[in-house]
Amino acid sequence: MDNHSSVIDEQFTRQAKDFASAPELHNDDVLSLMVKAGAPQPSDSMIDVACGPGSVVAAFAPFVQRAVGVDATAAMLAEANKLIQTKALGNVEFSSGNAYDLAFPSGSFQIVVSRFAFHHLEDPRRAFEEMVRIAAPGGRIVLCDAVALDDSGKAAALNHMERWRDPSTVEFRTLPFLQDLFSRAGLEAPALTRFQVPFVAHDFVKRSFPANDDHAGLLRLIEDSVDGDLLGLDARQDKDGVHIAFQAIILSAQTSLILH
DSSP states (O other): OOHHHHHHHHHHHHHHHHHHHOHHHHOHHHHHHHHHHHOOOTTOEEEEETOTTSHHHHHHGGGSSEEEEEESOHHHHHHHHHHHHHHTOTTEEEEEOBTTBOSSOTTOEEEEEEESOGGGOSOHHHHHHHHHHHEEEEEEEEEEEEOBOSOHHHHHHHHHHHHHHOTTOOOOOBHHHHHHHHHHTTOOOOEEEEEEEEEEHHHHHHTOOOGGGOHHHHHHHHHTTTTTTTTSSOOEEETTEEEEEEEEEEEEEEOOSSOO
């Protein structure tokens, strides 16, 4: 396991329980956006790459024949299996795996998705190519992540904050960067669905495992971003504290009808 993979494993082992129960990330309204973008059919097989606690897989499962989740962190897969047992879904399976080298033949899945994982990847192009490889001819690719604004100052500030909050973060990319993944893979221009992931800053920080366990410094940085919205997170303050909202987007496109 390389150094960055070790950091991911450490962070998500620590985060697993709270991450799995975070309503901002796993509520039905947000999950339904992913399902809609994937346009599932009853005969489809789908896979979620870097599936985390399995909520996206569980959301797709009632609409497909087979639903698969792959993740590199054992603690996340444990949470995923708990969820599936609770929901009594019989067409779901989870396995340990690497986003850069998926252990499935080319053309295995009609729907290939990944959500909130690409900002943790050092080589997102390679991971995206692997997603396209395992997609069936005419299948659907669905990629979701938070994005940085096309403002270099705010993008840099956001990524500085997020690497402090979660040292496994590499970079929140811009929308043009994510669109270019589709173009480089020979796919059509993706359809876009935008939404926000809101947090109250003190709750957000409390559930995090920042570098040097400096929760106070991290919270102060976020609170100081309100004037001028320095992080590009629509920061605002009211009686409950500072509110922020990550700008998220779902990109979806169909693969070629010819097997790659």
